[in-house]
Amino acid sequence: MRAKDILLVEDNSDDIELTVMALKEAKITNPVVVARNGVEALDYLFRTGTHAGRASADQPVVVLLDIKLPLLNGIDVLQRMREDERTRRTPVVMLTSSTEQADIVRTYDLGANSYVRKPVEFENFVVAARQLGLYWTVLNESPEPPA
Amino acid sequence: MSFLGSLTIGRKLTSISVLSSVTALLSASAAFLAYDVHTFRQSLTRRIATEAEIIGFNSASPILFKDAEAATAILNGLTAEPSVRAAAILDLGGTRFASYSREGAATPLAAPAGLPLTSQQFGPQGLLVSVPIQFEGRAVGRLLINAESRELRERQWRYAGIVAIVLACSFVLALAISRVVEKTISGPVLDLAATARRVSDGKDYTVRARPAGGDEIGALVSTFNAMLERIEGQNSDLEQARTELEKRVEARTRELAASNKELEAFSYSVSHDLRAPLRAIDGFSKALLDHCDASLDEKGRHYLQRVRAGTKRMGDLIDDMLGLAKISRKELTRQRVDLSAIAERVAAELAGRDSGHRLRVVVEAGLTATADSGLVEVLLENLMGNAWKFSSRKDDPTVQVGRVNGKGRVFYVRDNGAGFDMAYADKLFGAFQRLHSDAEFEGTGIGLATVQRIVNRHGGRVWAEGEPGKGAAFYFTLEGEA
The missing domain is CATH 3.30.450.20 (PAS domain)
Structure with a gap:
């Protein structure tokens, strides 16, 4: 069985490359799909727009969601996901630079599964990526997707 | 004749006219x-x-x-x-x-x-x-x-x-006549009295006494009415001034809220946008070190390490600055705070950080203040952290937390560390101001600025005394001085 995707929603190419690198160094083998803004993320999740032809109906094993994004921001994306039956239970980890209490509270209220602040030091980033990847791709049991 | 005193004006008039007739x-x-x-x-x-x-x-x-x-x-x-x-x-x-x-x-x-x-x-x-x-x-x-x-x-x-x-x-005639006279004299007086009572009971300055004739009572009534008019005028002036003031306060509050929001947006963008490039610099430096090791010589590796140290420091500075901004924005909730307990907690944490276990912390018991406990904790963390840092090179590093003269509202945190030259005392509390190089003691220079901001937010005062090589003492109050 093909490993499920990890959806990385991130607009900063540096961060995209670093995250992919960190995940690789952490030996996470799941394919990483990148969405560069909120609309693209929703297109991927709901197989619309540029992702209308996505083959598998599987939801990603985890969505790594930045908050500050062009078009729709991460909070909007999270809200849409939780409103939709298909993505209601998909694990979402907020992966962001912000440590604003307001953001943390808001995303938890909306049903984020975790909130991780991107560390500046790459070592720490790798540690975080490894722990995240290990936890969500191996340890965590997600509910069966709705029929 | 004293019994006349308690009679109403009407009775008095009747008595006088009957008696005289x-x-x-x-x-x-x-x-x-x-x-x-x-x-x-x-x-x-x-x-x-x-x-x-x-x-x-x-x-x-x-x-x-x-x-x-x-x-x-x-x-x-x-x-x-x-x-x-x-x-x-x-x-x-x-x-x-x-x-x-x-x-x-x-x-x-x-x-x-x-x-x-x-x-x-x-x-x-x-x-x-x-x-x-x-x-x-x-x-x-x-x-x-x-x-x-x-x-x-x-x-x-x-x-x-x-x-x-x-x-x-x-007698009968005098009685009848006095009744008529009474109406013209005591009527207006009674009306005036009733109006005065209404004013004093109901604080209603819009009422007016019914105007009487051109005699002394008439003059009294019109003076009274003029007085009421003046009071009412003053009241409405006051009311207007109050409304204006309220409006102004509202406008100021709005402005303040707007600038607060701006500040929030600023710190948000600092926390988010400034950190991202730092992460890139550090991340790719590390990638360079890891993946391109073969093409790097010792010097190149050294420079990359310096680049990474610089980014780490920049990250720390940003974090500290954000912390300072957060302290300014945080709502102040005053309650009874046990400074001794907080100081003990901070001391335990410092002891944990100090692997040599040489640090001695002496906390006076029963230190209390009416303050925001979260902010007081940050304050003591900074002051005691500084004290620990600057005394860490002593053989017997000691930090004391207490109250001046064992009573009153002036608290202090004292150490026997590096101390400072009093000539620079006024530079201590400026943000990013440092009296020591990083080689001597690490730091971002934000700690004492944070302390000062916390003390200011409490309406208190903070000052320091020190001597190079002998140690430093930081004094602070958390309540406005009466």
Whole structure:
């Protein structure tokens, strides 16, 4: 069985490359799909727009969601996901630079599964990526997707 | 007259008008009565005296001829004069020669001792007239007539009756008139009083007393109304000023909220946007070190390490700056705070950080203040952290937390560390100001700025004393000084 995707929603190419690198160094083998803004993320999740032809109906094993994004921001994306039956239970980890209490509270209220602040030091980033990847791709049991 | 004091103005007016009318009437009646008595006596005296002259003249011959019968007959002529009670003809020796007395009058008339021959006097018995009886210019006896003033008494009773009736009538009349007068005088006064009460009870300055006439009360009422108008005017001015002030406060609050929001947006963007490039710099430096190791020489690796150290420091600075901004934005909630307990907690944490376990922390018991406990914790973390840092190179690093003189509201954190030159004391609390190089002691220079901001937010004061090589003491208060 093909490993499920990890959806990385991130607009900063540096961060995209670093995250992919960190995940690789952490030996996470799941394919990483990148969405560069909120609309693209929703297109991927709901197989619309540029992702209308996505083959598998599987939801990603985890969505790594930045908050500050062009078009729709991460909070909007999270809200849409939780409103939709298909993505209601998909694990979402907020992966962001912000440590604003307001953001943390808001995303938890909306049903984020975790909130991780991107560390500046790459070592720490790798540690975080490894722990995240290990936890969500191996340890965590997600509910069966709705029929 | 004190009882008048408690009467209403209307009653007072009535009493005054009734009293004055009764007094006037009584004194007029008394004067009239006195005058009447006087004239009555005068006319009685004149009448009886005339009668006495005539009878005296006629009685001369009966005395001379000792004809008592004739004398009595003459005296009996007095029957026509009803006021005469008794009469007598006496000879010169005082012996009664003939006498007359009206029916019912008992005692025969006698001359009181020493009564002159010619006299008219009023006594308890009434009028006593004595005339000499003369013959050829020589007195041969005397005639005494006693007339009573019963008629006068009767008249006086009648007068009294009339006066009483008139008094009663005038009393009623005075009462009626005073009622009418009362309305024009006490009416406005009562109205004024009621208005004043309404003003004082209801704090309602829009009411006005009904205008009265042009007299003193009218003047009082219009002065009172003018006063009310002025108060109302002042009130509305005040109200207007208050509303304006409120509006201004509202506007300022809005501005403040806007600038707060701006600040928030700024710190948000600092935390998010400034960190991202740092992450890239550090991440790719690390990638370079890891993946391109073969093409790097020692120098290149060293430079990359320096790049990474720089990014780490920049990250720390940003974090500290954000912390400082957060402290400014945090809502201040004052409550009883146990500084001793917090200091002990911080001390335990510091001890954990200090692997050598040489640090000695002495915390005075019972330090309390009314302050925000979260901010106090940050404050003590910074001050005690500094104290620990700057004394870490001593053999016996000691940090003391206590209160000046063991009481009062001035707390201190003292160490026996590196200390500082008092010449730079004013630079201690500036953000990013440092008195030591990173090689000596690490730090971002934000700790004491944070301390100062926390103290400022509490309305307190913070200052420091120190000496190079001997240590430093930081004093602070958390409540505004009264």
